[in-house]
Amino acid sequence: MTLTTQFLAMAAMILGGIYLGAAMDTLKRFKHLYRKRTLMNYTIVISFWLLQAFILFFLLYQVNYGELRFYIFLSVFCGYAAYRALFQGIYTRMLERLIRIIKALVRFFLRCFNLFIVKPIKWLWKVATAIIIWVSTLLLAGSIFVLRVLWWPLRLVARLLWKMFPENMKKYLHTLAGFYVTIKNRILKLLNLWKR
Structure with a gap:
């Protein structure tokens, strides 16, 4: 060497x-x-x-x-x-x-990320949720209004149809309704007993 x-x-x-x-x-x-x-x-x-x-x-x-x-x-x-x-x-x-410079840069980039990405996403999520709630409330209110408007004519048509039914059919429907009411009452009693 x-x-x-x-x-x-x-x-x-x-x-x-x-x-x-x-x-x-x-x-x-x-x-x-x-x-x-x-x-x-x-x-x-x-x-x-x-x-x-x-x-x-x-x-x-x-x-x-x-x-x-x-x-x-x-x-x-x-x-x-x-x-x-x-x-x-x-x-x-x-x-x-x-180390201080790197920490300051990391804090700066985290703040920028929070300010320009996280906060806009949160804001968009809040706006979208508010719009969805508003639209669903509007649709529900509209549906209830339409049902209320249609309820009277439907009730009138149902009464007219009921008057046109023969007496035998009316008796059968009354019996059927009573049967369903009895079953419903028994189920409710069983549920009350089970809850106790």
Whole structure:
């Protein structure tokens, strides 16, 4: 391995150490979201470290085809130490500002969604319900009015027809009506007994 390759590997690993420090602070910032759930906590932490190892090894592979030497680990440690000493305060402030911006954007889009989609749908639903109730009330009132108007002529026609029926037919219909009234009374008595 040439000196240039070694220098590039060291520089890449120092940058990798700085990145690792930033990634650890990012993970720590969101720890409150999953800390109380033990299984989720272990899953996220293990996945995080596997991903960081993969990223650092991929970076090393791009520079020197993945050859591991002692100075590689030392470079990562130096990069991490440099991050803690020089960049941690700046990065955490930037991260907090970015989180505040994202929260504000999410709140803005949720308000827009509520204002332009949810509220118009609710308003349309109320209007449609009111129209349906109004139309059904109007139809019911119209039907009752038509029935009241037609009731008198129908009653008159029924009386005329009743007078035209022969006496035998009238007696039969009276008997039939009495039979139905008796059945109805018995059913009502049974229902009252069952309710008691």
